[in-house]
Amino acid sequence: MPLNLFDTLSRTSRVIAPLDGKTLRFYCCGPTVYGPAHIGNFRTFVAQDVFRRVIEQGGLTTLHVRNLTDVDDKTIRDSQKAGQTLTDFTQHWTTKFHADCAALNLLPPHVEPSAVAHIPHQIRMIEKLIEGGHAYATPDGSVYFKVSSFADYGRLSHLEDRELKLGASSTASATDSDEYTKDSLADFALWKGKKADDGPNHWPSPWGDGRPGWHLECSAMSLEYLGEDFDVHGGGVDLIFPHHENEIAQSCCATHGKFAHHWFHVTHLLVDGGKMSKSLGNLYTLEQLGERGYTPVEVRYVLISGHYRTPLSFTLHSLDSARQALQKLAKFDKALREVTSLSGVISGTTPGPFAGAWETLSDDLNVPGALGDIFGIINKTKPASLTPDEAKVTLEGFHFLLYALGLQLPSLVEEATADVPADIAELAEKRWQAKQSKDWATADVLRKELEAAGWIIKDNKDGYQVLRK
RNA sequence: GGCGAGGUAGCAAAGUGGUAAUGCACUGGUCUGCAAAACCGGUAUGCGCGGGUUCAAUUCCCGCCCUCGCCUCCA
Structure with missing residues (x-):
């Protein structure tokens, strides 16, 4: 095309x-x-x-x-x-x-x-x-x-x-x-x-x-x-x-x-309703955003989320929004990989089910339109119901588009829990014990403490996970 | 003053002459002791304002208002 x-x-x-x-x-x-x-x-x-x-x-x-x-x-x-x-x-x-x-x-x-x-x-x-x-x-x-x-x-x-x-x-x-x-x-x-x-x-x-x-x-x-x-x-x-x-x-x-x-x-990126420029002192650098906890791929997502010929309003909220959107993409990727058993870099050569998004992108680089198309397909697709072959075609098409947009998927939040400090782990364990003895009040207090410290608890049937907030 | 771009839901942002994608946020349900996460749903009678054309306009035409950019070395 x-x-x-x-x-x-x-x-x-x-x-x-x-x-x-x-x-x-x-x-x-x-x-x-x-x-x-x-x-x-x-x-x-x-x-x-x-x-x-x-x-x-x-x-x-x-x-x-x-x-x-x-x-x-x-x-x-x-x-x-x-x-x-x-x-x-x-x-x-x-x-x-x-x-x-x-x-x-x-x-x-x-x-x-x-x-x-x-x-x-x-x-x-x-x-x-x-x-x-x-x-x-x-x-x-x-x-x-x-x-x-x-x-x-x-x-x-x-x-x-x-x-x-x-x-x-x-x-x-x-x-x-x-x-x-x-x-x-x-x-x-x-x-x-x-x-x-x-x-x-x-x-x-x-x-x-x-x-x-x-x-x-x-x-x-x-x-x-x-x-x-x-x-x-x-x-x-x-x-x-x-x-x-x-x-x-x-x-x-x-x-x-x-x-x-x-x-x-x-066209220019807008901040505070106007142009971002050195002389106005309203500029953000990648480094400054990094200090606030935002990653480069989140910044990239925001930068492409408006059509290149339309003024785009930049806010920190747009970075939060980008983070969630990227998580959604990453979850879809993971679900497809589980069906296909594929891992590593996927290099699609055709857009497959994402042909509509590719067409949109080819029309004056309409990235926001293409992203909308991509999410539309994601919302309609149930990875678990696909055959491995179907999932493979979908996954390759998905990565064909991701490559075109230059988006490298972040790791899922639930997988980013490498190092839990000992004191946090101890609190979490205490809470789990309280919960096991049906002492809901104590368990909730401990959970709030953990939250205040920046950690959240995710329970499942036989155990729990401690995740960074 | 000249040239150009833009005004679409709480925020962001696509799109179309026939009745509004998508992301975030919000919200209902399932699940859960309650949550979180996940999953399944819901959420603009409206697209700056006023006219016009049309069977039909957010989409075309005219006028107006507002915002932003450029007008000598700013991406």
Whole structure:
């Protein structure tokens, strides 16, 4: 079943099919490694991961490139604040980012290029742009892209009348000291001449020492690894303008290609009714949620539980809800395994009874709809009444979908009772004895004590279990 | 001001021109000394507001209100 995906440029859903007929090539704007990524950032990366998984489950191969922005205003500023070299500083946050990605079960990109490592590529691209009359150097050693030289500028964002909104921005101003040398306020930097507060962070270029402009990094790296034309380019909606608009301009003017043929943008995660962002101080990281007892798979579940083009409200309650939902999935898995006697990793190759969910997922990555379909099948299926063969087909179809969603089932709560402290075990035993002698009052008091300590008792006919609450 | 997205049950969130998936929460039952767990059920006459089109609109059209995002380096 081919995947239909909404394309920001044409504003329509289009079938995803590789330009070269074999490999789906896509580029994702990666993180700026100057601090911990928050779960809003990860909403985008998780959505891209589901996209890739669905493509691959559909039988296509992919070439997934996601960059690391390890040189820009913020990395330079904060590395100096931290008293570290830019390399040490960005390496630290890159390691952290990778750990979070692994925890969230994100498939690693096939190529993860570093911006710093591709400065020569960026310089070559700037040279081409200058040759073609699309860029110009200024006396301070910077190079700017000449927006007026690209007629299609604004097609992606539909912000075509640049002059109109210049007055509306609170930050843009014709007197910005950084930008006074530009021909037009709309022009953007390809290369930034060295400034005193950049410290040692500058590189040689034909226009003097300096550093690359942010937008150019992605153009240069996608060209290097994916070519002049490639299938899909993705990122958060906030990148549509100016970042992606500028990438299009640079790339189309520097090459003969059309750049990305399909644009995949993920809407923001909301918290407290608004955007989660570092500057607003309302962000959650995976680590912070972990301290509150939430697991990465629960976070992943929440992040995919809303359609990628719809704002999603994040709350701690949604994580609790996700925990219960995952338990329900895990119970279904266990019940099926008992009928089939299968264990270990199940790798389904077809959706089986979950074909409806797979179809839903293939329609613009409708994950919440697919989850609804999956639970619908689960509610109708009685594992115990299936033959081993039927259960096997169901289990494989179930795992086909779980893989596409990247959900790794948690262990069941009732199985997670490895270590019961001695004092708790003693209390539990006392309660059991009280119960055996039908001293209900004492038994109930003891049970309440255990509960207060964070443990619950589950009785059955001939014994009991002590479980973590 | 411009561009874009969204307003569906207590919370979250799908979906459809013919009478509302799903998860959580809540709740009835079975079980239990009572619970918990598990299992079997129940829970929106309603989809921001007002018009219109239609045999029929939450779904299409028009107007309005509200929320959120972007408008030069935020996923």
